[in-house]
Amino acid sequence: MEEIIKKILSKSKNDTEVLISDSNSTKSYLSKNYIRNTSSSNEKTILIRVTLPDGRTGCYNCEPLFWETALKKAESIAKLSEKDKDFRGIPEKQKYSRLKPSNFKISSEEFIQKSFSVLDTASQTKARVIESDCELINTTEYFGNSNGIYIKEQKTNTSFSIWTSYKKNTIISGFASSSLVDFAGKTKEICDLCIRGDGAKKLKTTKKMQIIFDQNTMAYVFSSMLTPSFDAFSKIKGINFFCNKENQKIASPNFSVFDNGLLEDGLFSSISDAEGIPRKKTPLITEGILNGFLYDYYTAGMENKESTGNSSSIISRPSISPSNIVIKKGDFSEDEIISDTKEGIIIHSLIGMGGANPVSGDFSPAVANGFYIKNGKILYPVKELMISANIFDMIKKISAIGSKAEQNSEIVSPMIRFDDVLVIG
Amino acid sequence: MKDFLELCMNVDYADMRVSENTSEFIMLEDGKISAAVENKYSGFGIRVLKNGSFGFSSTSKELNSKNIKECFLTAEKLAVVLSKRQKVKRKIPELKKIKDTFISPFKINPFSVPTKDKLMKLKEIEFLLKKGENIKSSSCFFKAVEEKTDFHNSIGSEISQKFIVPVFGFFAVGRKNDVIQQVMKKTTKCTGYELVENFDIEQNTREAISEINTLLNAGHSPAGRYPVVLDGGMTGLFFHEAVGHACEADAFIKKQTTLEGKEGKKIAAEKVNLSDDGNFKNSSSSYKYDEDGMPAKSAVLIKNGILLGKLHSFESSIVLNEENNGHGRAIGHHYFPIPRMANTILFPGEYKKEELFEGIKKGIYLKNWKAGEVDPKKGTFTYAAMSAFLIENGKITKPLRDVIISGNVNETLMKIEKVSNKIDLIFSGGYCGKQDQSGLRNNSFAPHIMISEAMIGGRNN
Numbered sequence: 001m002e003e004i005i006k007k008i009l010s011k012s013k014n015d016t017e018v019l020i021s022d023s024n025s026t027k028s029y030l031s032k033n034y035i036r037n038t039s040s041s042n043e044k045t046i047l048i049r050v051t052l053p054d055g056r057t058g059c060y061n062c063e064p065l066f067w068e069t070a071l072k073k074a075e076s077i078a079k080l081s082e083k084d085k086d087f088r089g090i091p092e093k094q095k096y097s098r099l100k101p102s103n104f105k106i107s108s109e110e111f112i113q114k115s116f117s118v119l120d121t122a123s124q125t126k127a128r129v130i131e132s133d134c135e136l137i138n139t140t141e142y143f144g145n146s147n148g149i150y151i152k153e154q155k156t157n158t159s160f161s162i163w164t165s166y167k168k169n170t171i172i173s174g175f176a177s178s179s180l181v182d183f184a185g186k187t188k189e190i191c192d193l194c195i196r197g198d199g200a201k202k203l204k205t206t207k208k209m210q211i212i213f214d215q216n217t218m219a220y221v222f223s224s225m226l227t228p229s230f231d232a233f234s235k236i237k238g239i240n241f242f243c244n245k246e247n248q249k250i251a252s253p254n255f256s257v258f259d260n261g262l263l264e265d266g267l268f269s270s271i272s273d274a275e276g277i278p279r280k281k282t283p284l285i286t287e288g289i290l291n292g293f294l295y296d297y298y299t300a301g302m303e304n305k306e307s308t309g310n311s312s313s314i315i316s317r318p319s320i321s322p323s324n325i326v327i328k329k330g331d332f333s334e335d336e337i338i339s340d341t342k343e344g345i346i347i348h349s350l351i352g353m354g355g356a357n358p359v360s361g362d363f364s365p366a367v368a369n370g371f372y373i374k375n376g377k378i379l380y381p382v383k384e385l386m387i388s389a390n391i392f393d394m395i396k397k398i399s400a401i402g403s404k405a406e407q408n409s410e411i412v413s414p415m416i417r418f419d420d421v422l423v424i425g
Numbered sequence: 426m427k428d429f430l431e432l433c434m435n436v437d438y439a440d441m442r443v444s445e446n447t448s449e450f451i452m453l454e455d456g457k458i459s460a461a462v463e464n465k466y467s468g469f470g471i472r473v474l475k476n477g478s479f480g481f482s483s484t485s486k487e488l489n490s491k492n493i494k495e496c497f498l499t500a501e502k503l504a505v506v507l508s509k510r511q512k513v514k515r516k517i518p519e520l521k522k523i524k525d526t527f528i529s530p531f532k533i534n535p536f537s538v539p540t541k542d543k544l545m546k547l548k549e550i551e552f553l554l555k556k557g558e559n560i561k562s563s564s565c566f567f568k569a570v571e572e573k574t575d576f577h578n579s580i581g582s583e584i585s586q587k588f589i590v591p592v593f594g595f596f597a598v599g600r601k602n603d604v605i606q607q608v609m610k611k612t613t614k615c616t617g618y619e620l621v622e623n624f625d626i627e628q629n630t631r632e633a634i635s636e637i638n639t640l641l642n643a644g645h646s647p648a649g650r651y652p653v654v655l656d657g658g659m660t661g662l663f664f665h666e667a668v669g670h671a672c673e674a675d676a677f678i679k680k681q682t683t684l685e686g687k688e689g690k691k692i693a694a695e696k697v698n699l700s701d702d703g704n705f706k707n708s709s710s711s712y713k714y715d716e717d718g719m720p721a722k723s724a725v726l727i728k729n730g731i732l733l734g735k736l737h738s739f740e741s742s743i744v745l746n747e748e749n750n751g752h753g754r755a756i757g758h759h760y761f762p763i764p765r766m767a768n769t770i771l772f773p774g775e776y777k778k779e780e781l782f783e784g785i786k787k788g789i790y791l792k793n794w795k796a797g798e799v800d801p802k803k804g805t806f807t808y809a810a811m812s813a814f815l816i817e818n819g820k821i822t823k824p825l826r827d828v829i830i831s832g833n834v835n836e837t838l839m840k841i842e843k844v845s846n847k848i849d850l851i852f853s854g855g856y857c858g859k860q861d862q863s864g865l866r867n868n869s870f871a872p873h874i875m876i877s878e879a880m881i882g883g884r885n886n
Binding site: 057078116145239317353354363364424 | 457458459460461462463464465467468480481482483484485486487499500502503506539540541561562597598600603604605606607645648649670678679680681759760761796798799800802803805806808809810822829831832833861863865880881882884885
């Protein structure tokens with residue numbers, strides 16, 4: 001692959017970036033009474049972006065075998081494109097931090113055999129696995145540009161989603177790891193929660209109370225509602241709630257958030273972003289004060305700043321996304337957070353975030369799995385309950401942060417309690 | 426295909442899907458081209474049934490004897506691994522050999538239209554939007570996809586299909602003080618570049634600017650339980666999420682549907698008649714044969730409120746020993762076909778649209794779907810509308826923003842009191858996600874409906 005990249009870069013007379021991705025995946029699709037199939041996939045692609053000196057850009061994506069056609073096509077698309085006064089070239093050669101190498105290796109057959117422990121573990125409980133998809137993915141990416149950057153990164157991740165039921169209750173959850181995901185442990189955790197959630201009651205009231213998001217729910221809400229607000233490009237365009245709020249108090253003083261592309265064992269850790277800029281740690285909110293945004297190379301140039309290493313793709317310019325977003329842990333154990341709650345709901349899963357408005361911060365999801373708490377005691381599971389809130393108001397009313405964090409998608413979060421949230425029963 | 430057929434001698438059944446996809450995407454953000462991309466992507470996937478279990482393997486490697494053999498043997502190996510665990514063995518029903526070629530009809534091939542012409546159309550939208558009051562930003566896009574798939578199986582079927590699907594539209598974002606709202610207008614059909622030529626740019630941009638300003642001045646919805654009227658788009662989304670997914674046959678096999686054990690029973694108000702048609706004219710989600718090589722059919726799901734049918738793929742029809750109705754779909758050669766909707770259709774009722782609002786003292790009118798989600802086992806649903814209005818004493822009054830409805834599917838289906846007499850034929854094109862296959866083209870066509878009570882997520886009482 002390195003040879004192909006060298007050939008492309010020596011042939012091209014313009015600013016050129018090349019990404020070759022080679023991925024192998026193995027999946028098993030499981031259900032209690034129905035193992036649908038197992039599958040294996042091998043996909044290779046090459047993506048070439050060519051930018052002319054006046055900013056005209058073209059991209060072409062295909063099988064690496066056809067790299068010569070891809071280069072010609074990318075050049076011809078660029079010629080048909082338009083000038084961009086904000087283009088300031090592509091990144092120069094960089095120095096990269098080292099990441100702890102992963103020694104994790106597993107064959108496809110072994111992975112499939114291990115995935116069966118989802119069914120075996122659930123069969124020892126009263127809950128049932130409706131569906132579980134388990135995936136092993138090995139990806140090697142080769143990136144180079146005409147300014148001398150060349151990077152090869154190899155990554156192995158495993159993940160599984162699980163959907164369990166017990167009587168009338170169900171739970172859907174997902175887990176991922178940069179080593180072998182704990183199939184048995186996580187299955188047991190979800191099955192137990194599913195059993196506890198049986199016998200849910202309607203709350204039949206509409207009022208403000210305390211809301212506790214567990215780690216999984218917090219990640220879901222954060223990535224839907226807050227992540228888009230750290231995008232520097234939408235801030236520059238003025239369509240981001242955080243624009244003109246830099247260095248202002250936007251959250252409770254106990255709330256600190258940073259992006260860390262070099263996080264040890266982080267699911268999205270890598271030595272560089274999609275444009276070859278080194279990953280780094282970027283503060284976003286420090287003790288309630290907004291003090292950072294995420295930039296790619298192009299957007300950073302618009303404000304004469306340095307990129308934070310958050311380019312997500314070379315398909316479009318700009319293209320910004322977080323790596324691992326870390327919410328700083330607090331001092332409270334999860335039991336302490338519950339026992340200190342006067343009246344509230346602890347929420348383990350939500351549905352309906354697709355209708356949320358991350359720009360205004362308004363969202364009204366339904367509680368898929370939650371329990372009613374009164375005077376520090378969990379009383380019963382709830383059903384047919386919505387919460388109606390504004391995320392930017394909520395983060396100003398954080399009354400407790402847990403001491404145990406876990407990563408779900410790009411968010412590393414502890415359990416968090418918010419005060420005065422409208423609950424509709 | 427001789428190599429493939431020779432390998433098939435050692436297994437109970439096998440099929441192979443060879444795909445070649447070409448796509449073009451142009452995005453104009455605030456007048457600047459942020460993406461100009463072409464993709465050419467090909468590969469093949471092989472499914473094998475051996476010892477009563479399915480194994481599947483796919484690759485983007487070149488289609489030649491060596492790679493077919495390697496892919497086939499991997500699928501066979503995985504089937505054997507699974508067969509050691511799987512108790513119930515799958516058996517193939519009698520299959521009919523099919524040889525056919527289909528190309529979706531179009532007048533102008535979008536790939537033959539010069540890029541500068543497409544850019545001019547996008548710039549025209551951007552020019553009109555930026556003149557609009559309170560418009561802060563716009564993203565205008567053109568996309569065209571050409572999908573070619575050749576299907577072969579061990580009994581000698583050979584089916585070649587080619588679809589051309591252009592997508593054209595824009596997002597506009599408006600801001601007034603701290604209120605920011607977004608509106609999208611989009612059109613897509615299984616057709617040619619004539620789709621773009623026929624898109625009325627002036628009317629669509631004018632409507633978008635007006636809708637954004639309505640939303641910027643809108644208030645929050647009252648929270649609680651109210652009667653609601655849904656437009657055709659919202660109704661389509663409701664039936665897609667709440668009923669369509671619950672009727673997919675694998676949901677019955679896994680016992681994950683709230684409709685389990687209700688076949689032949691009343692599950693909805695009597696005026697509800699629902700079907701799913703894989704071959705609905707012009708729709709971006711139509712096909713002549715599904716990804717299992719079965720002819721597309723229309724499946725009746727609900728007749729006069731009674732649950733009648735399921736949506737089947739080749740595999741689900743084998744597991745349940747029921748007739749396959751050609752709803753096995755996959756998002757590419759690297760995915761296994763599973764039961765999916767194509768075009769879900771709620772048939773019209775007897776009321777004029779305005780009669781749906783009559784008698785509502787205080788309620789909510791939800792228009793233009795945005796997103797929806799359902800837990801099919803519990804039956805909890807949530808749907809979001811792009812725009813909404815308060816209904817007071819039978820009249821549409823104040824605009825509302827960020828409105829979401831929620832409830833229980835089974836209870837809500839019984840609470841459908843009125844169905845209007847005309848389907849809103851909106852070709853805005855949706856994408857559906859299920860398991861690990863998201864982004865599958867999907868459409869719903871429905872009239873307005875009135876539901877006597879649903880839960881509304883809002884701010885004030």
